[in-house]
Structure formats: structure tokens, C-alpha cells
Amino acid sequence: MQSSPPAASGVALRIDRERGIQVSVEFLAAGPDRMIGFLHTPLEPPRGGVVLCSSLHAEMMGNYRKEVLLAERLAERGIAVQRFHYRGTGNSGGLDSDVTLDTMQDDVRTWCQNLIAKTSVSDVGFFGVRFGALAAAGGAAAAPDAPVAFWQPVLDPQLYFREIFRSQRMRELKSGKAPTPGATSLDEKLTSAGIADVLGYSIHETLYKSTTDRLLGEELGSAPRSGLIVQISRAAELSSDLAALVAGWNDAGWHTSTHVEVHEPAWWFVGEDWKAEELREETTALVETTARWLADQLAGDRP
Amino acid sequence: MTKQITLEHRPVFFPAGDNQVFGIFTPAPEPKGPAVVILSGGLHGTSTVGRNRLFLRMAERLAAAGYHALRFDYHGIGESTGLAASFGSDAPFARDAVAAVRWLESQGIDETVLLGKCFGSRLAWAAAREVEGLRAMVVVDSPMRHFGKGERQITKHANAGLIDLARRTLRLHTLRGFLDPRRRASYALIVRAKVRALRSRLASSSATAPDAPGMDGVSRSLITSFENLVDRHVPVLFLYGTDDRAYGEFQQARSGRLGQLIERGGSRVEVRTIAGTVTGFAYVDIQDTVISNIDDWLRSTL
Numbered sequence: 143m144q145s146s147p148p149a150a151s152g153v154a155l156r157i158d159r160e161r162g163i164q165v166s167v168e169f170l171a172a173g174p175d176r177m178i179g180f181l182h183t184p185l186e187p188p189r190g191g192v193v194l195c196s197s198l199h200a201e202m203m204g205n206y207r208k209e210v211l212l213a214e215r216l217a218e219r220g221i222a223v224q225r226f227h228y229r230g231t232g233n234s235g236g237l238d239s240d241v242t243l244d245t246m247q248d249d250v251r252t253w254c255q256n257l258i259a260k261t262s263v264s265d266v267g268f269f270g271v272r273f274g275a276l277a278a279a280g281g282a283a284a285a286p287d288a289p290v291a292f293w294q295p296v297l298d299p300q301l302y303f304r305e306i307f308r309s310q311r312m313r314e315l316k317s318g319k320a321p322t323p324g325a326t327s328l329d330e331k332l333t334s335a336g337i338a339d340v341l342g343y344s345i346h347e348t349l350y351k352s353t354t355d356r357l358l359g360e361e362l363g364s365a366p367r368s369g370l371i372v373q374i375s376r377a378a379e380l381s382s383d384l385a386a387l388v389a390g391w392n393d394a395g396w397h398t399s400t401h402v403e404v405h406e407p408a409w410w411f412v413g414e415d416w417k418a419e420e421l422r423e424e425t426t427a428l429v430e431t432t433a434r435w436l437a438d439q440l441a442g443d444r445p
Numbered sequence: 446m447t448k449q450i451t452l453e454h455r456p457v458f459f460p461a462g463d464n465q466v467f468g469i470f471t472p473a474p475e476p477k478g479p480a481v482v483i484l485s486g487g488l489h490g491t492s493t494v495g496r497n498r499l500f501l502r503m504a505e506r507l508a509a510a511g512y513h514a515l516r517f518d519y520h521g522i523g524e525s526t527g528l529a530a531s532f533g534s535d536a537p538f539a540r541d542a543v544a545a546v547r548w549l550e551s552q553g554i555d556e557t558v559l560l561g562k563c564f565g566s567r568l569a570w571a572a573a574r575e576v577e578g579l580r581a582m583v584v585v586d587s588p589m590r591h592f593g594k595g596e597r598q599i600t601k602h603a604n605a606g607l608i609d610l611a612r613r614t615l616r617l618h619t620l621r622g623f624l625d626p627r628r629r630a631s632y633a634l635i636v637r638a639k640v641r642a643l644r645s646r647l648a649s650s651s652a653t654a655p656d657a658p659g660m661d662g663v664s665r666s667l668i669t670s671f672e673n674l675v676d677r678h679v680p681v682l683f684l685y686g687t688d689d690r691a692y693g694e695f696q697q698a699r700s701g702r703l704g705q706l707i708e709r710g711g712s713r714v715e716v717r718t719i720a721g722t723v724t725g726f727a728y729v730d731i732q733d734t735v736i737s738n739i740d741d742w743l744r745s746t747l
Contacts, residue, residue: 154456156465156526167456167467167524178456180524199497203490206523232494233454233469233501342496342727416488418521418529 162186163217169234170256176235179226179253181260182213188222190440191263193254193281197272197296198231198241199343200410205271205293207419212269212429219437224257228277238344239337242352243299247280247361254281265440269432272296272409276353279361286365289439291432294374294407297383299353303345304328309410310340341410359387366395370435372428373402401431450474450509459517459551461544462537467524468517468545469493470552471504477511478747479556479580482545485516486563486586491523492516496726503560503736510740513554517545538564539571546576556580558747560739563588563691563724570670573679581680581746583739586723589663589694589703610639663698671706680713680746684738686723686731715742 154167162185169176194209196202213223227234228249230241254266267289270278275295282290296302307328331338332347339345369391373380380388380400388398405424419425455470483500485492493516494501504514519541521529529537546557555578561569566587573579613619622628674681685692695716699707707714719734726732 152455154458154467156458156467158526165524167458169454169456172453173451176454178454203494203496206490210524227494232491232498238498339729342725342729342732344497344729420521420528421530 157185159185161214161218163214165213165217170252171235174235174237175229177226177229177249177252178233179224179256180210180213181257182217182223182225183261184217184220184222186220188217188261188263189220190265190267190437191222191224191257191261192216192267192269192436192440193250193257193278194223194225195246195250195268195270195274195278195281196225196227197274197409198228198349199345200341201272202232204407204409208425208428209271211419211425212432215429215433216436219433219441221433221437221440222257222261222263224253226253239346239348241346241349243276243280243349243356244352246277250277250281251284254285267291267436267440269293269436270295273299273302276356276358276361279358282367283361283363286363287367289368289370289436290362291370291372291436293372293428293432295358295371295384297358297387299356300350303350303353306340306345306410307331307338313341359390364394366391366397368397368399368439370399370401370432372432373400374405374407374424374428376404376406378402378404399435403428403431452505452508454504457548459544459548461520461525461541462527464520464525464527464541466517466520466526466541466544467493468515468548469504471508471514471516473508473511473513475511476513478743479558479578480513480515480549480554481507481558481560481743482542482549483514483516484542484559484561484565484568486561486565488529488564489522492518493523497729497732499726499732499736502732503739506736506740507743510744512558512743513549515545515549517541535567535571539568542568542572543575546572546578550578558583558743560585562586562726567667570667573670574673579674579677579679581682581743582674583682583684583742585684585735585739586686586689586691587683587695588691589667589698662694663701663703668702668706671703675706675710675714678713681710681715682739682742682746683714683716684723684735685716685718686721687718688722689724691724692718715746717742 152168155164157164163182164185165180165182167180169178171177194213196209197205209225213225216223226249228241228246230236230238257266266285268278268282269291271293273296275292276299278290282288328338332350336347337344371384371388373384380402388400391398403424452471457468457470458465459468483503485495485500492500500516504516507514518525519529519538520527549557557576557578558581559569559573559576559579560583562585566584569582569584573582622632685695717738719731721728721731723731723735
């Protein structure tokens with residue numbers, strides 16, 4: 143049974159007694175500094191917590207429901223999950239032009255503190271999808287023992303942005319539209335205009351430049367921890383760059399797990415074959431694999 | 446000096462049937478008119494945000510202009526509960542739209558504007574009759590006929606007359622398509638859709654199925670809903686991009702009953718176009734132009 147009882151002013155609360163979970167939605171701060179957070183918790187005291195870090199732009203939108211389902215599944219397993227929108231994105235306040243990798247990582251740390259304060263958990267893990275992995279890394283770096291789980295993480299953000307821009311131009315060509323005149327590369331576009339319109343999303347120079355020389359492996363720091371890498375692509379084998387990342391982690395004393403989900407996600411292009419995430423086999427596999435791993439790390443025996 | 450307005454955004458859950466729908470209510474600091482319920486065309490993500498934070502920006506612009514704004518996730522989408530099994534039928538989602546209006550009424554807000562984009566405009570048409578305090582309606586990139594996700598072209602071909610369909614089938618390009626498994630599969634879908642359309646017309650030939658399009662390509666339920674709004678003297682804004690497929694269909698439909706209703710609506714019905722494509726809100730400058738047009742029209746109309 144679902145209910146939405148009156149909650150403290152400014153907090154929206156939904157309780158699902160059948161599943162033994164609830165979600166409370168609130169804004170931290172007000173005005174342009176406000177940040178929206180979604181705290182999923184079991185109705186019993188949680189055994190651990192996870193800060194869930196979304197990607198940006200179309201990827202944030204495209205992966206949204208999966209993240210909600212993951213948070214709910216973790217809460218069912220006794221793990222509290224803090225989801226949120228970074229400042230300057232989503233329903234949070236602030237300008238998108240002020241978003242940088244550093245502000246995103248600050249936000250992760252802020253929400254980690256909120257998670258601990260609200261739930262009293264002592265063990266916290268970090269989950270990141272795509273660009274969100276880089277943000278999660280900032281939070282995890284401050285918590286040396288914290289397990290991390292990533293879905294198709296962005297390893298090199300500058301390469302990521304350039305690929306998105308190329309996709310945009312390919313789409314223009316495919317649709318028969320004349321390519322946007324002027325810059326032929328993202329660097330040129332951002333240098334000349336400070337902003338690029340990529341499939342209806344504003345990509346700002348500030349964010350792009352903030353990712354210069356920032357790689358996922360380095361953002362996480364060197365302290366060994368447990369890690370899960372989930373590859374989501376058409377390939378049945380782990381890609382060479384992810385395999386290299388995992389090998390580096392293992393050499394540094396990490397305990398790593400990998401999972402390959404053979405599927406072609408439309409990170410930036412939503413296709414016509416829409417289907418509810420709950421009905422997609424790949425979503426069920428992703429959610430179950432990840433929830434099981436994180437719950438084991440936080441509430442079970444660690445290797 | 447421009448006065449800086451600090452806006453509040455209130456997260457809410459409200460019931461919609463068996464589901465709990467999540468929304469964000471942005472109250473106008475200085476209310477001047479009705480509340481606007483934003484009905485997105487979005488099928489993924491969260492409709493409280495939209496592409497490039499479009500719905501957040503729209504809500505803030507409306508609230509600053511004096512109109513409370515409510516944006517929400519349909520059931521099964523974003524933060525809302527439930528399972529969004531299919532987008533072929535409007536009914537389950539139109540119920541969400543009506544539930545949003547009921548929530549506003551529970552907050553003491555009795556006058557509403559429905560603002561729907563693409564799929565959301567279909568819901569606005571479907572829900573309008575149940576909204577007693579409807580003060581205006583804005584439909585952006587409104588399709589003229591019903592189709593599920595991914596079925597636009599298929600239903601367009603299926604709704605063509607038999608002779609026209611036969612002519613198209615005999616084109617060299619079409620015949621070549623039989624050699625391609627993917628295109629063969631889409632032809633099969635068209636045939637199935639055509640058979641369904643014929644069966645539907647035969648089954649209720651005296652009162653044709655409400656979602657079935659008439660000869661002018663406009664679904665009957667849309668015409669009925671629009672006629673009701675014209676009779677109620679509810680102002681309506683049709684907003685399209687000049688390159689939108691839906692605009693082409695709209696222009697064709699104007700030659701029929703739709704056009705007669707637009708005439709009858711007089712100054713209360715306005716059609717505006719924006720150069721380019723509004724569909725998908727795929728360009729940032731067009732997003733801004735849409736918001737400005739809506740803001741401008743509401744201020745001049747209400």
C-alpha cells in the first residue's frame with residue numbers, strides 16, 4: 143500500500159509498506175543554491191548507505207528510471223540510497239554554466255553528509271553511471287574504504303565530450319540537415335562561443351575545461367577498495383580500456399568485480415522502441431547485479 | 446533595475462488512481478491568474494526537468510509572470526509509482542493530468558491552464574472536459590491523430606485510403622523494400638494497423654471509434670474536445686514549428702472540421718508558428734522561443 147502522509151514542511155514523503163521502503167524528497171538550501179535530494183530508505187534502520195551519482199544531460203534523463211529502480215531495490219535490501227540533482231542541473235538551483243566537475247564532486251560530498259546525518263549509517267558506498275562515475279570518484283576519494291560501483295563509466299571526460307559532439311554532427315548529416323555552420327570540433331565551438339548546443343542540451347566551456355587532465359582512475363585515488371564495473375554495450379567481452387582500469391586496480395590491491403551487460407543503450411538518442419524499464423530484461427539484470435553487490439559490500443562480509 | 450524574484454519549488458506526491466504521482470509545484474510569488482499544469486511529451490527521464498531543464502525554466506518563467514506552475518511525472522515515469530505499459534492509449538495518462546488538477550483544487554486553486562506538448566497535448570485534449578475551471582489551453586506540436594510510440598508513420602500509412610495505399614505499394618521504392626527484412630517487418634505492421642483501422646470503422650460505423658481519424662486525418666476525440674472548448678469559450682493556442690510533421694498534418698486538417706472550429710473560436714483561438722522544428726525540443730534557441738511564446742500568449746489572453 144502506498145501512502146503520502148503529510149511530512150515536514152518542504153518534504154514530500156511516499157511510504158510503500160508492502161515493500162518496506164520509503165522515499166523522502168526535499169531541497170537543501172533555498173533559491174539558486176537549492177539542491178533537490180531523494181532519500182530512499184528501508185522502514186527499518188538501514189544497514190548501510192549509497193550515494194547515487196547520475197550522469198548529465200541526455201544521459202541523466204535516459205537513465206533516470208533505472209536509477210530510481212536501483213535505489214528502491216537497494217532500500218528493499220536494507221540499504222539507504224541518496225539520489226540528487228547536482229547544482230545547476232535538473233531541479234536543483236543554479237546556472238548550468240556554473241557546473242564543473244569540482245562542483246559536482248562537492249555536491250556528492252554534501253549529500254554523503256546528509257545521508258549519514260539522516261540515517262546514522264556508518265558504511266557508505268558510491269555509485270556512478272557514465273559521467274556520474276567521475277563525480278562519485280570525488281566522494282569516494284574522501285572515504286578510502288568505501289566500495290564503488292560504476293555503470294559504463296566515463297574514463298576520459300574530454301574524449302567523452304568530443305564523441306558527443308561528433309554524434310551531433312553525424313545526426314545532422316543523417317537527417318539531411320546542413321551541419322551547424324562554424325566550428326567543426328567541440329574545442330573550436332566552445333572557444334568561440336563558450337557554449338555548444340548538443341541535441342538540445344547546452345554544453346558549457348566551464349564544464350568541459352574543468353575536466354582537462356581529469357581521469358577516473360586518478361580521481362579515485364590510490365587507496366585500495368572494492369569496486370564493481372558494469373559494462374553496458376554491444377560487446378560480449380570487457381573493453382580493453384575497462385579491462386586496463388580493472389587490472390590497475392587489482393595491482394593496487396583492490397577487490398574488483400565486473401559484469402558485462404550486452405545491450406546497446408541509447409545514452410543520447412532515445413529510440414522509437416520505448417518500453418518501460420521495469421519490463422526490460424537488461425534493466426532487471428543491471429539492477430539486481432548492482433544491488434546485490436552493493437548490499438553484500440555494505441551489509442555482508444567483505445573479502 | 447529588474448526585481449530579483451526568489452521562487453519556491455515544492456516537491457509533492459499526489460494520488461492518481463492506484464499510483465502516487467510525483468510533481469513539483471512552483472507557486473507564483475504574486476499570483477495574477479490560473480495555475481498552469483505542464484503536460485510533457487516525455488517518455489523517459491523526469492518530466493519535472495525535461496530536455497535541458499526546459500520544464501523547470503518554463504515553470505519559473507510562468508511563476509515569475511504570476512501563474513502557479515505544476516509539473517509532474519506520469520505514472521511509471523521518473524519518481525512516480527506504477528507501470529507505464531504502453532503509450533498507445535491516452536486514458537491512463539489523462540487520468541494523471543486530471544489528478545494533477547484535482548491536487549491543485551485541494552490546494553484551493555480552482556482555475557487552471559493545461560499546457561501540453563506532443564503526447565502531453567493529446568492528454569490535454571483528453572482531460573479538458575473534466576476540468577471545470579479550465580481558463581485556457583496551450584498545445585505545442587499537437588499531433589492530429591492517435592498513435593503509440595514509434596507508430597507515427599505506420600498509422601499514417603494505415604489511415605490512408607485503400608487506393609492511395611495500393612498506389613504507394615506499387616512504387617519501385619516500396620517494392621524494393623520487400624527485399625529488406627526490416628522494411629518487410631514495417632510493411633507487416635502497416636498492414637496490421639490498416640486491418641485494425643478497418644475493423645474499428647466497421648464495428649462502430651454509426652458512431653466511429655473516438656480515436657479513429659476522420660477523412661481529414663484528425664482524431665474524432667480531438668475534434669470533440671476542441672468543439673467543447675470553443676463552446677465553453679476557452680482560449681486555445683496551437684503552437685508549432687514550421688518544419689514539424691505535426692504542423693503539416695495540422696495544416697491539412699484545417700481544410701476540414703478543425704478549420705471550421707478555429708473560425709468559430711474567433712479571436713480566442715490562435716495559431717502561432719516558430720521557424721524550425723519544435724519536435725523533441727532538439728534546439729536550445731527554439732526551447733527559449735517556445736517558452737517566450739507561451740508566456741506572451743498567456744499574458745495577452747488571460
